[in-house]
Amino acid sequence: MQQLRKTSGNLYLSHVNLSFINGKNSLPVLIDISLEISSGLFITVVGPSGCGKTTLLKVIGGLLTKNDKQISLKGEILVGGVEPSQAKFSRMFGFAFQNPVLLPWRTVSSNVKLPFELIGHNNTQDGEKILDLLKLMAILNFADAYPNQLSGGMQQRVNIARALVHDPSILLMDEPFGSLDELTRERLNCVLLNIHRVKQPTIIFITHSLTEAAFLSDKIIVLTHRPAKIKCIINSTLGPDRPINIKTSIYFARLVEQLRAELADIN
Amino acid sequence: MNLIRQTIPVVIFLILVLIFWEFCVYIFNIPEYLLPKPSVIFTKLFQSLSFLYPHIGVTALESFLGFLLGILLGTLLAIVFVHSKTLELSVYPYAIALKTVPIVAIAPLLIVWFGNGILPKVIVAAIISFFPVVVNTVKGLRSIDEEAFDLFDSLAASKWQVFIKLRIPTSLPYIFSSLRIASTLAVIGAIVGEFSGADKGLGFFILISSHRLETVDMFVGILLSSLLGITFFYAIALIEHYVVPWSRIISSEAE
Numbered sequence: 001m002q003q004l005r006k007t008s009g010n011l012y013l014s015h016v017n018l019s020f021i022n023g024k025n026s027l028p029v030l031i032d033i034s035l036e037i038s039s040g041l042f043i044t045v046v047g048p049s050g051c052g053k054t055t056l057l058k059v060i061g062g063l064l065t066k067n068d069k070q071i072s073l074k075g076e077i078l079v080g081g082v083e084p085s086q087a088k089f090s091r092m093f094g095f096a097f098q099n100p101v102l103l104p105w106r107t108v109s110s111n112v113k114l115p116f117e118l119i120g121h122n123n124t125q126d127g128e129k130i131l132d133l134l135k136l137m138a139i140l141n142f143a144d145a146y147p148n149q150l151s152g153g154m155q156q157r158v159n160i161a162r163a164l165v166h167d168p169s170i171l172l173m174d175e176p177f178g179s180l181d182e183l184t185r186e187r188l189n190c191v192l193l194n195i196h197r198v199k200q201p202t203i204i205f206i207t208h209s210l211t212e213a214a215f216l217s218d219k220i221i222v223l224t225h226r227p228a229k230i231k232c233i234i235n236s237t238l239g240p241d242r243p244i245n246i247k248t249s250i251y252f253a254r255l256v257e258q259l260r261a262e263l264a265d266i267n
Numbered sequence: 268m269n270l271i272r273q274t275i276p277v278v279i280f281l282i283l284v285l286i287f288w289e290f291c292v293y294i295f296n297i298p299e300y301l302l303p304k305p306s307v308i309f310t311k312l313f314q315s316l317s318f319l320y321p322h323i324g325v326t327a328l329e330s331f332l333g334f335l336l337g338i339l340l341g342t343l344l345a346i347v348f349v350h351s352k353t354l355e356l357s358v359y360p361y362a363i364a365l366k367t368v369p370i371v372a373i374a375p376l377l378i379v380w381f382g383n384g385i386l387p388k389v390i391v392a393a394i395i396s397f398f399p400v401v402v403n404t405v406k407g408l409r410s411i412d413e414e415a416f417d418l419f420d421s422l423a424a425s426k427w428q429v430f431i432k433l434r435i436p437t438s439l440p441y442i443f444s445s446l447r448i449a450s451t452l453a454v455i456g457a458i459v460g461e462f463s464g465a466d467k468g469l470g471f472f473i474l475i476s477s478h479r480l481e482t483v484d485m486f487v488g489i490l491l492s493s494l495l496g497i498t499f500f501y502a503i504a505l506i507e508h509y510v511v512p513w514s515r516i517i518s519s520e521a522e
Binding site: 099 | 412
């Protein structure tokens with residue numbers, strides 16, 4: 001099982017090019033993206049606004065495929081050794097979108113249960129598992145509430161719980177904490193690191209916050225302006241242990257500085 | 268509590284209007300065949316209620332059946348439109364064009380085709396309640412959020428799962444708002460149908476009272492048909508209250 005997980009979280013992109021096609025016009029978004037990510041790593045993606053980070057995430061997650069008429073997609077993408085559209089059917093992905101995208105007619109726990117329903121997964125322990133996740137996200141008291149009774153931060157926690165519930169081998173997170181206040185964000189960062197340590201999914205995490213990127217990642221991918229190329233990939237100098245006070249260390253400060261320099265170099 | 272606070276001013280206003288009306292008729296000595304006093308209308312209403320029950324029943328039945336037929340066809344057509352661009356492009360314009368034909372103009376034709384029974388009235392009620400259902404249901408089924416669709420796609424959901432677990436619930440608030448409109452339109456349709464040829468029903472009762480210049484009876488008929496429409500409307504609102512509880516939460520949050 002552990003062995004299977006190790007390979008199913010592998011990610012391989014080779015010379016990926018993507019353009020949006022609108023009539024005769026073609027708008028290049030991703031240019032020559034090549035990546036090799038081994039299973040279980042925490043990867044963050046940073047880059048200027050609108051550079052194509054979300055598009056990259058959608059390509060990896062099989063939401064944009066070569067069959068889509070509005071795009072032209074070239075290159076090779078393998079997720080755990082198979083194409084993303086195939087990996088999708090093996091339910092390898094957990095998506096946490098920028099907006100929480102909770103279904104307003106479902107309670108919190110029922111929203112988190114959605115992946116199980118769609119997969120056709122039905123275990124007696126499912127209910128328990130959902131409650132455990134809600135507890136981990138500190139929203140257990142709101143299990144029976146409807147989404148529009150929750151604050152933005154709480155909705156995001158439900159969003160993340162839902163992305164995790166079916167134990168995906170790859171978690172794709174599109175700036176999930178972007179709209180949260182600093183303290184909530186820090187707390188959820190720690191929760192996420194904890195989950196990563198325990199379940200070891202590969203995580204691709206988009207963010208605009210340099211400190212968040214530095215705090216969470218094993219590797220940081222810096223993208224250029226659109227059409228996005230990979231500017232550089234920074235390996236974290238921080239160890240696997242990430243207590244919150246690591247943010248005051250000199251290594252952390254250097255990492256953030258390096259990141260800032262790379263981003264400033266783009267502009 | 269909230270309900271009571273909302274109801275009291277409405278009731279008080281109604282009472283004031285009725286008193287003013289009664290008073291004006293009394294002061295200016297308006298003849299009863301032009302404008303009867305509210306007190307006379309209500310007395311007549313309670314006196315003739317047992318005689319009117321069958322008429323109310325017929326109109327209620329026609330409206331209800333027409334309403335059911337209209338929403339059934341409307342919903343089915345909307346589902347077809349959402350799934351087939353070709354059919355939408357070729358048929359939808361005609362559905363809209365049909366809407367511009369005054370229903371009063373169609374009703375006599377339906378009487379010629381289907382006779383004097385309840386069927387032509389049911390059809391008129393169905394036609395008139397059909398349009399808001401088609402338009403709103405198409406809008407509702409289309410209104411799914413792109414990201415919600417991505418969410419379902421990322422878990423390789425089938426078309427059927429997307430339809431049942433995403434499209435239908437998303438469109439329910441839209442469908443219910445169209446049902447509320449359609450419920451009152453259906454009563455109008457039934458009455459219009461009865462005007463064109465009938466031997467029972469509230470429309471028939473209003474029409475013969477008009478021929479006999481029995482203005483009090485006309486008011487009784489008008490009052491009862493409005494009450495019928497209001498009853499349908501609130502019945503739908505009540506069902507909505509239980510079927511779409513989240514939309515209630517949305518609107519109460521918005522207040």
